[in-house]
Amino acid sequence: MPKGQIIKALSGYYYVQEDETKRVWQCRARGVFKKRKISPLVGDYVQFDPGQNEEGTVTEVHARKNELNRPPVANVDQALLVFSVNEPAFSAILLDKFLVHIEQARITPVICLTKVDLADHPEHQYPEIKAYQDLGYPFFMTSATTQNGIEHLTEYLSGKTTVFAGQSGVGKSSLLNAIDPQLELETREISNRLGRGKHTTRHVELIPLPKGGFVADTPGFSQLDFTGIEPETLTEYFIDFEPYRPQCKFRECLHQKEPKCAVKQAVEDGHIAQHRYQHYIQFLEKIQDEKYRRGF
Template sequence: MEKGVIIKGIGGFYYVRTSVSEIVESKARGKFRKDNITPMVGDYVEISTDKEGKGIIETILPRKNQLVRPPVANIDQVIIVFALSNPNPNLQLLDRFLIMAEQQGLSIVICINKVDLEMEDIKEKIKNIYENIEYPVIFTSVKDEKGIEDLKHYLNDHITVFAGPSGVGKSSLLNKINQDYQLETGKVSKKIGRGRHTTRHVELFHYGENGYVVDTPGFSSLGVENIEPIDLMNYFPEFRPYLGQCKFNSCLHMQEPKCAIKEAIGLNKISSHRYESYQYLLEEIKNIPKY
């Protein structure tokens, strides 16, 4: 049997890269369906081949992690892409993406695209908020080729998912990184103010010697249904130095007295924007019906 990684799945067929130059069209054994297991893009698998050279997935190796949206496994890094304008950056939505990545234990890079649209005040605001949390922030422009080499620096030896809303230029960035990808791109609708979904499915694209990048469909929202109220604070890295220092062990950092998080905000050690995102998300989580 050969080992490989699923780079694409369409209509029950899985395309397994077994080497840099070989991709084997494969079907999954029926046992996976019986066990309610669906192979995912990013899965490391063992395959056999029939007389016609078609592959059969025999084993799915243990997953390091798996994302639901996008449906992809074994990612170790996420580059979260937002645009500086057209569409305007929704920082609360960016915070949702960050929480998703923190939940999965992924390395995180923030990429702010379309910086050819000069808006220095917004650039500085984003940089100040997120670099203070020690998230790398890259500013890129496909049009002017700004920041592309900086972006490439993070891609070697990683399986990296590019995530973000529609219309921010994820596919255009990937095409600029490697022209062989030839991904379809779309423009932002003037009527609705967001991009069309040009990425139809999840696919791994080989990068360098040992890296892969993943283009994903864009999202307009991300649910927080699987987060408990007491756990949300753990996904805000800037909160961590202060956790356990509040008067009450059960402190949710809202109305409670002698709260270390609120004291840190008063001392400008935690961004008020990020705290507002925390408050909003916590209320949303608390109002989700429990069945």
């Protein structure tokens, strides 16, 4: 049977791009996947039966190197976390939620700040920005309106499969249109009453880039939970904690109330950003509360 990759999922159909011919086949998934509790994802490498009447069947899903649940996509090289300077305003706590989500999936995070034309000095307006630059995350400042930073970002995305993720209304579709004007993705004005964007992307799809590679344009969303993350593992997804964790007195230190905690000392000494530690504690308490509520 031919092999290919799912490049779009919509209304129960999976659109598979065949490896050899690059033809895209419309397929359904075999019923056996439900019994195995397997849900094919955009980005999956699969085998399929082309079938008849222009409708094929996905028969096998190959092992994934990684996957995300929100957005539902697999086998990506990096995640571009898109945040705007204004409309909606930059949110460090939401960025840290995304970073935890992406670090947990073992996917390389890339941070992109959009709409920089709406602020003269974004790093002055939001001093937290410097902390992420200092952590070594790839960091881009862009504007779809002025084209600032677009060429540099385009080169960085070339040849890779990148998932675009971020809060609704930050301009993901506008950014993609700036990278490749032929896309003409739908965009909408920000809802002034709510101060946030409406969902403009309706499904997950791998979109080919002009210089090679794909981007996964994904539905906008602003809420992330911590399902699957234990209190003891949350610290692993804060990379700025890593140099100090081995120095804590207790092996499974949560950096919360424990004495002789090297992470808390690093915060006091200015080696870890105060807002990052505060967000960690907020996330930790939420995970602990949820675990208590479930009776574990």
